[in-house]
Amino acid sequence: MSDRNTTSPQTASTAASGAQKPLLEIKxxxxxxxxxxxxxxxxxxxxxxxxxxxxxAIVGESGSGKSTTAHAIINLLPGPGRITGGSIVFDGQELSSFSEKQMEEVRGSQIGFVPQDPMSNLNPVWSIGFQVEETIRANGVATGRKEVRAHAIQVLKEAGLADADKRLKQFPHQFSGGMRQRVLIGIGLSARPKLLIADEPTSALDVTVQRRILDHLDIGTAVLFITHDLGLAAERAEQLVVMYKGKIVEAGPSKEILQNPVHPYTQRLVAAAPSLASRRIQSATLASPTHHLSDLDYAPTKVTEGLDLIAAAEERIEHQPKVKRPDAIVVKDLTKVYKIRGQGKGAAGSLTAADNVNFSVEKGTTTALVGESGSGKSTVAKMILRLEDPTSGSIMIDGQDVAPLKGKPLLDLRRRMQPVFQDPYGSLDPLRNIGNTIAEPLSTHKVGDRASRKARVLELLDQVALPQALITRYPNELSGGQRQRVAIARALALKPDIVVLDEAVSALDVLVQAQILKLLADLQAELELTYLFITHDLAVVRVIADNVCVMQNGKIVEAATTDDVFDNPQEQYTKELLNAIPGAGITLGV
Incomplete structure (x- = not known):
């Protein structure tokens, strides 16, 4: 057992630093x-x-104070937020006493910032090129038009956007979530700052792009990571800080903490983290989803409670005969071609986002679509939800072709098929409180009266581990993880037959993620729900999916059961995805 201090720890500096002064010191x-x-x-x-x-790296559950700490460093706290005490010294300067004008000179040029939300942090009416170039000019990195353009292309390519020169004239809505995140990373690094604060910088990125970008961050710049990915923290950060309810409960070398956690909260974090060794959750008898994780007793005997339940469920399932079920979703030769603006005046080109995609999902099962950002996963999901019209091909839902549906038949289809989008910020109406947001599908489809709708909303808040007091709050008062739980609750309000989850747990910390995955498994067993699960997190796929389809450049390159894909991948691309998972070779302790 480590003798690390778990009550008021300070992060130790590296032994090699000698007399070197800290770049950032918070007291x-x-x-x-x-x-x-x-x-x-x-x-x-x-x-x-x-x-x-x-x-x-700073890790901890949603609402633990990770992002608030990061925002306080550069004085970007939301309106009612304020520093009420303490000291923030950066490069010998006390930032907490800086005026707004002084902070503007530090932000960007000396301290880069990559925000957690790739959707709402890019202006939808400005092109990508304009926004990157604006940052470069503001920080004095380059001045001439050609020089600024060249630097913009360079930083975007470094951030993983290989065809940046062709995409400068495109707008944020024409980029996938992962591509937008790469733009934000490029902006954050454009001035080559001394410190980069990265708030969940790769949560929207697939593992291969994530690895390339993190390799690029390793250029001598100090990095403060806020992340819920313990594998990422173990692999990329020398030091780790664990936060809980606004306090640091454990701190020290990353691998030491994750392999030998001391504090009961850290032990629970590590126990809840999915890994490639995990197996499929299918039992409806898993731990109750109605308990608030923050209120659970952190006694050592409870740390592995959920894992024991999963193991018992697996043993029962293993002996159950597999029966072929009817297909809930059948996608045949599905193709989507977008028109894109070219570089010359009046020039235009085309982009094939989905190319003759074929797969089916049995009723009551989960199929995961995995692949790199921009591989076409979300485009397929939007076409299935009838948010995009296919260029060609067909989509059958319970044997019915959904392409010609309009009006009431389409509304009826949407009652049976609900989405959870990857962006917990843009998918919630900022002017609608949480209670009305979750109740919106019930109101739209005229389900129940006002009292029964409120009761259903309270039930859903319990199911997704949110306090009922949040019913009157607004999205801007919630953390990213809390917003995503609201989005999941809204999707489940109508008890649909099919749920399409587009990166639905990517914004969640591992404790809540584990609970939501168990909740989804429970609901699936109870209600025979069918899930189409789009994700870049292969460890999550291992836990939640029955079958996997691997997408690359708009095509499905490999499709098989989850066990077959993970234990015996056939395609080189699939092997690369598995090998790129952060922390895959690090054994976490409990």
Whole structure:
């Protein structure tokens, strides 16, 4: 057992640093949010030390204060947020006393920032090229028009956007979530800052692009990572800080903490993390989804409770005979071609996002679509949901061709088939409170009266581990993970037959992610739900999916059962995806 301090730890500097001064030193940081009832503390006495060139990761569940700590460093706290105590010293300067004008000179040029949300942090009415070039000019990196354009193309290519020169005139809505995230990373690194604060910088990225980008970040820039991916933290960060309810509960070398966690909360985080060794969850008798994880007793005997239940479920399932079920979804020769703007005046080209895609999903099972960002996964999902019209091919839902449906038949189809989108920010109406957001499908489809709808909303909040007090809150008052749980609750409101989940758990910390995956498995067993699960997280696929379709450049290159794909991949591309999973070779402790 390690003798690390788990009550008020400070992050140790590297042994090689010698007399080197810290680049960032935070002491007793306290952040609160002003409410009508007074100031609500969000960060309570955080201490951090980050040396030049070092990488430090902050992990913890949604709402633990990770992002708030990061935003406080560069004074980007939301309106009611304020630093109420403590010190933030960056490169010898006390940032907490800086004026707004002084902070503007530091942001971007000295401290780069990659926000957690790739959807709402790009202006939808400006082209990608304009937004990157604007940042380069503002930070004084380049001045001449050609020089600025060349630098913009360079940073986007470094961030993994290989055809950046062809895409500068495109707009954010023409990019996938992962491609938008790469644009934000390019913007964050454009001025070659001394410190890069990266708030979930790769949560929207597939593992192969994630690896390329993280390799690029390893250029001597100090990096402060906020992440819920423990494998990523173990592989990429020398130091790790674990936060819980606004405090640091454990800190030290990353691998040491994850292989030998001391604090019960850290132990639970590690136990909940999915891995390639995980097996499929299918039992409806798993741990109850109605408990709030934050309120659970962190006694050591409870750390592996969920894992024991999963193992018992697997043993029962293994002996059940497999019966062929009718197909809930049949996709045949599905193709989608987009027209895109060319470089010359009036020039245009085409992009084939989905190319003769064929697969089927049996009723009551889960099929996962995996592949790199831009491989066509989300495009296929949008066509199945009838949010995009296919260029050619057919989509059969329970034997019915959905292409010609309009009006009431289409509305009826959407009652039976609900989406959960990958963006927990853009998919929630900022002017609608959480209660009305979750109740919206019930109101649209005229299900129940006002009292029964409210009861259903409260039930759903319990199911996705959100306190009922949030029913009157608005999306801007919630963390990214909490917003995604609201989106999942809304999708489940009508108890649909089919749920299309587009990166539905990518924004969630591992504790809530584990609970949501168990919830989805329970609902599937109880209601015979059919899931189409789009994700780049292959460890999650291992836990949730029965079958896997691997997509590359708009085509399905490999399709088989989950066990076959993971244990015996046939395609080189599939092998590359599996090999690129961060932390795959690191054994986590419990």
């Amino acid at each position: 007793d940081l306290q952040v609160g949010f002003q409410t009508t009832g007074g100031i609500v503390p969000a960060v309570r006495g955080v201490d951090l030390t980050l040396m030049p060139g070092q990488t430090l």
